[in-house]
Amino acid sequence: MQKKNVAVVGVTGYTGMELIRILNVHPGFEIGAVTSRSEAGRALQELFPAMQGTRSGSIAVTFPDPELVARDCEIVFLAVPHGAAMDMAAAFLDQGSRVVDLSADFRLRDPGEYATWYGLEHGRQERLKEAVYGLPEIYREQIAAANLVANPGCYPSSVILALYPGLKKELFHAEGIIADSKSGTSGAGRVAKTGTLFCEVADSFRAYSLGSHRHTPEMEQELSLASGRDMRLSFSPHLVPMNRGILSTCYVDLRSSIQTEEIRKAYREFYKDSPWVRIMPEGVLPETRWVRGTMFCDLGFVHDQRTGRLIIVSCIDNLCRGASGQAVANANLMSGYDLDLGLDAAPLMP
Ligand SMILES: NC(=O)C1=CN([C@@H]2O[C@H](COP(=O)(O)OP(=O)(O)OC[C@H]3O[C@@H](n4cnc5c(N)ncnc54)[C@H](OP(=O)(O)O)[C@@H]3O)[C@@H](O)[C@H]2O)C=CC1
Ligand SMILES: CC(=O)N[C@@H](CCC(=O)OP(=O)(O)O)C(=O)O
Incomplete structure (x- = not known):
């Protein structure tokens, strides 16, 4: 080659x-x-x-x-x-x-x-x-032809992949969605800052930028395109004492009392050409260690019978799927290569 x-x-x-x-x-x-x-x-x-x-x-x-x-x-x-x-x-x-x-x-x-x-x-x-939003599951053809790809943010990668198919297929309402995300500290970059010192992060867990995080409009932009209406989302980021990984817990109101297995089926269908979005079976919820160092985005689904809400859990590696791996996937498409060339690593477990 x-x-x-x-x-x-x-x-x-x-x-x-x-x-x-x-x-x-x-x-x-x-x-x-x-x-x-x-x-x-x-x-x-x-x-x-x-x-x-x-x-x-x-x-x-x-x-x-x-x-x-x-x-x-x-x-x-x-x-x-x-x-x-x-x-x-x-x-x-x-x-x-x-x-x-x-x-x-x-x-x-x-x-x-x-x-x-x-x-x-x-x-x-x-x-x-001329910029194309670099989420390959949604913009594959446009990315292949682009000269400038805007690689998605790490939190938006996890939240958009969790919500896009359900909004597109009108499985749940576009209003009242909450995305509660937790990120490892590498998400904050390598530049020294007091807030990411060991003693500030280890053995603790904090929310930040509630209602004001700059990834909110990015999620709203792409999810509004999915739902066909101007969306507002509650996005709550948290910093957790681990190096890599994002786990987003998303709460949505279902349109009808659709079975969770039907939702999984709809998501599997939407992501049938993606080598990386894995739909977890009933009773299995994703963990960040299952995706470490990989392009996988693992999605788990629970129907909370008491509230009628659907809860979607999404896990990615912020540095790989949420940044550099996704950037290489986009470069693969721009080069006419297979989407997953050089990106088929298994997770680093445990
Ligand atoms: N960390 C993550 O999980 C994610 C990060 N991103 C985005 O990716 C980009 C890089 O993030 P990350 O690697 O975490 O950042 P870091 O802070 O770890 O690294 C930034 C790099 O940019 C260089 N740099 C800094 N300022 C400038 C400048 N003014 N001109 C040219 N080079 C500069 C630095 O090198 P030097 O000073 O030596 O030139 C350094 O290599 C950012 O835009 C970030 O928002 C996106 C998704 C996830
Ligand atoms: C844990 C943590 O601090 N995460 C970063 C977001 C990661 C990132 O790099 O976002 P952009 O690519 O949009 O800059 C933050 O909340 O600012």
Whole structure:
């Protein structure tokens, strides 16, 4: 197989590291460049001793110069913070590269919504209309043809996959939905912050950004497209003392007293072409360790007979399915490869 050269911009962060873990053994991609502003000039294995002896360990980190990087790389993964990504994406596109942006900069179709939730004006609005939301289960064909893919956020990946089929097939009401999510701490990135110090996170469990988290409009945007109406969602994120994983518990009001087995059947049908969405059988609820290091999104269903509500539990790995693995899946589609090329790892258990 003729491999395509790809670049990882922002290799010192958690999603950059996860991209290297996946690309290191990918049969269709060669790592042509890895960049960092702070670590340029060093080899990957100097930054990360854990990379010694791997195929990618000796790759030299360079400064993120779009002109130089684009010369050798067809596809660029941007693993940098929102705000920084938009100008970089534009610069790489101008150089003729195709871009998978892991940040939030091109996820919201409305730049006004971006300004409201991210607190900054979108400086590259002219590029917004060409961006495709990178959830392969929903936008497979558009992703394959795209030059700019807006890779979904980690929480939205878990919540949208849990709710989209039920809204599309009108199994439950679009009003009054609650998504209660818990994330491992790697979701907050690798940059040092007091809130993610060991003593602030270990042996504790906290809610944050209730009613105001910036992933809310992203979920509402995609779920509104599924339901065909302008949706509002209650999204409650929590930080839990584990490295990886997101578990979202979603509460919805069923339209009729449909059997849970019928719901599973409808979800299986919707996801019949996805190698990764696994519908759990009756009595089985997903756990984050079942998806660690993988692209799986596990969905469990319980009908609460007393309230009439359906409860959907969704588990993903925030760094793989919620970021870097999904980015590689999108690059697979952009390259004409099988969706799951290089992404068929089994979970790291226990
Ligand atoms: N962590 C997660 O679970 C998820 C993260 N994301 C998104 O992916 C992106 C990367 O996240 P994550 O890896 O966690 O972040 P980190 O904070 O761990 O890493 C950020 C990286 O970006 C580089 N960087 C920082 N500022 C700039 C800048 N102004 N210009 C260029 N490079 C910069 C840093 O390297 P250096 O300073 O050396 O240049 C570093 O390598 C973010 O947009 C994040 O929101 C999306 C889904 C899930
Ligand atoms: C646990 C944790 O802190 N998670 C992050 C979200 C993860 C992320 O990186 O989101 P974007 O890609 O949209 O930036 C947060 O709540 O801010």
